[in-house]
Amino acid sequence: xxxxxxxxxxxxxxxxxxxxxxxxxxxxxxxxxxxxxxxxxxxxxxxxxxxxxxxxxxxxxxxxxxxxxxxxxxxxxxxxxxxxxxxxxxxxxxxxxxxxxxxxxxxxxxxxxxxxxxxxxxxxxxxxxxxxxxxxxxxxxxxxxxxxxxxxxxxxxxxxxxxxxxxxxxxx
Numbered sequence: 012x013x014x015x016x017x018x019x020x021x022x023x024x025x026x027x028x029x030x031x032x033x034x035x036x037x038x039x040x041x042x043x044x045x046x047x048x049x050x051x052x053x054x055x056x057x058x059x060x061x062x063x064x065x066x067x068x069x070x071x072x073x074x075x076x077x078x079x080x081x082x083x084x085x086x087x088x089x090x091x092x093x094x095x096x097x098x099x100x101x102x103x104x105x106x107x108x109x110x111x112x113x114x115x116x117x118x119x120x121x122x123x124x125x126x127x128x129x130x131x132x133x134x135x136x137x138x139x140x141x142x143x144x145x146x147x148x149x150x151x152x153x154x155x156x157x158x159x160x161x162x163x164x165x166x167x168x169x170x171x172x173x174x175x176x177x178x179x180x181x182x183x
Contacts, residue, residue: 037077041102041130044080044152048106048128051075051082051150058108062086064146069093074150081156087112087147092140098133099159103151105129105139110147113140136163 038044051057051074061084063070069091075082087110095115105114105128112123115138123129123139131137141147 038080041104044102044104044154045128045130047082048104048150048152052106052108052126058084058148058150062148064088076156079156080152080154083151083153085149085151087141087149089141089144089146093138095136095138095163095165096160097136097163098131098153098157099161100133101153101155101157102133103131103153103157105131106150108148108150110141110145111143112147112149113142114138115140 035043038047058074061072061074063072064086066088070086072084073081074084105123107123107125107127109125111125114121114123114129116136139149
């Protein structure tokens with residue numbers, strides 16, 4: 012049979028169980044960590060009753076841990092932010108659950124609305140701030156679990172100055 016396709020599959024792939032990967036109990040790839048964040052975000056019953064707002068510092072709660080990773084829930088009242096920092100040797104997934112956050116990097120600023128998701132590698136420097144008039148809630152997954160959060164000088168003279176930065180946990 013002549014075909015324009017270079018790939019043809021004979022039979023049903025799902026009929027060949029040895030080709031299928033068994034489902035993992037814990038995420039192991041960037042896509043799986045991002046999927047975990049989306050699944051938690053979609054299940055408000057897992058996190059909505061845990062959220063608290065603190066006018067003096069960003070509130071945080073470790074929602075879950077797994078082999079080598081942590082999941083944190085954070086709330087942000089208007090004006091709260093992280094200061095410019097990176098996450099040491101940890102990679103991460105930041106997902107906005109409610110409200111709006113602004114991420115400042117050397118490239119500029121971008122608004123992160125509910126459902127927005129940002130994946131970053133070790134050493135990625137940014138500042139996250141609630142510049143809005145309403146509180147915000149975000150979910151943060153770190154792999155490996157976050158052990159340091161080195162602070163950086165402002166990206167430029169006009170960089171946003173954050174009024175609060177919690178010393179622990181080192182989450183953003």
